[in-house]
Amino acid sequence: MDLLAEHHLQGTSAVFYIPNFISEDEEQYLLRKIKDSPKQKWKMLNNRRLQLWGGEVLQKNILFRQEFPAFLNDFPDVLGRLRLLGAFNQSPHKGPNHVILNEYHPGQGIMPHEDGPSYHPVVATISLGSHTIFHYYRYNKDKDSLSVDPGSTRMGRSVNPAPSLSLFLEPRSVVVTTGELYTTHLHGIDEVDADTFTGDGFLLLPNGSHSQIVNRHMIKDETVVRMIESGGTVERTTRYSLTCRDVEKVASGRVAGVVNRT
Numbered sequence: 001m002d003l004l005a006e007h008h009l010q011g012t013s014a015v016f017y018i019p020n021f022i023s024e025d026e027e028q029y030l031l032r033k034i035k036d037s038p039k040q041k042w043k044m045l046n047n048r049r050l051q052l053w054g055g056e057v058l059q060k061n062i063l064f065r066q067e068f069p070a071f072l073n074d075f076p077d078v079l080g081r082l083r084l085l086g087a088f089n090q091s092p093h094k095g096p097n098h099v100i101l102n103e104y105h106p107g108q109g110i111m112p113h114e115d116g117p118s119y120h121p122v123v124a125t126i127s128l129g130s131h132t133i134f135h136y137y138r139y140n141k142d143k144d145s146l147s148v149d150p151g152s153t154r155m156g157r158s159v160n161p162a163p164s165l166s167l168f169l170e171p172r173s174v175v176v177t178t179g180e181l182y183t184t185h186l187h188g189i190d191e192v193d194a195d196t197f198t199g200d201g202f203l204l205l206p207n208g209s210h211s212q213i214v215n216r217h218m219i220k221d222e223t224v225v226r227m228i229e230s231g232g233t234v235e236r237t238t239r240y241s242l243t244c245r246d247v248e249k250v251a252s253g254r255v256a257g258v259v260n261r262t
């Protein structure tokens with residue numbers, strides 16, 4: 001984790017934020033490749049669409065591999081860059097073997113959730129095209145209480161609606177989450193068109209309360225930093241995220257249409 005260490009987010013056990021992990025030219029290239037990808041690759045969900053790369057995690061949390069497209073491990077070698085960073089040094093395959101591409105138009109987000117047991121507890125999330133605000137949440141202490149929205153949690157435990165940590169993710173940045181923020185917290189993105197800051201680092205949440213942006217001293221875009229410190233609104237545009245993880249169990253043997261590789 002040496003290269004990562006200088007990007008450690010103070011006050012967290014193990015969150016790392018790296019602005020400009022992807023160059024502007026690489027971002028344009030990746031966005032073009034995403035737009036040119038076959039329509040049938042998209043999986044439609046209620047509030048967004050996504051693509052799975054590297055294979056699919058099927059029964060028993062096992063990954064059935066498929067080759068990555070060249071723009072993830074050839075040019076630009078996003079996956080190799082994550083390996084060099086050391087983010088996956090402790091993971092079974094020493095690098096990500098699975099990537100989810102999520103598309104969010106303004107007003108779209110993702111409910112608080114955990115990523116589940118298939119993955120080694122490290123996730124690297126790259127943002128392309130637009131910023132977003134990424135919240136981490138805790139479960140409430142009362143294990144027996146029912147969730148207000150049971151669909152958003154595992155086991156029907158209630159989630160504390162006040163984020164325990166809020167990050168501003170710039171386009172082209174990567175955030176690496178490990179440790180207890182991965183294993184015991186949830187994460188989510190509010191379904192809003194824009195993000196309004198009220199000064200001193202505080203973000204106005206949809207329920208009228210506030211949450212402070214904890215990585216504001218690490219943000220490179222000075223216009224954004226001024227808004228976060230003095231107040232203002234940043235409109236969201238379409239964001240693509242690459243959620244890169246290592247699935248611990250990988251199927252050996254050949255499956256129809258799936259490349260045999262461990």
Ligand SMILES: O=C(O)CCC(=O)C(=O)O
Pocket residue numbers: 100102110115125134187241243
């Ligand atoms: O888009 C993001 O940044 C988060 C995506 C996510 O949490 C997931 O795919 O599990």
Ligand SMILES: [Fe+2]
Pocket residue numbers: 113114115187
């Ligand atoms: Fe997630």
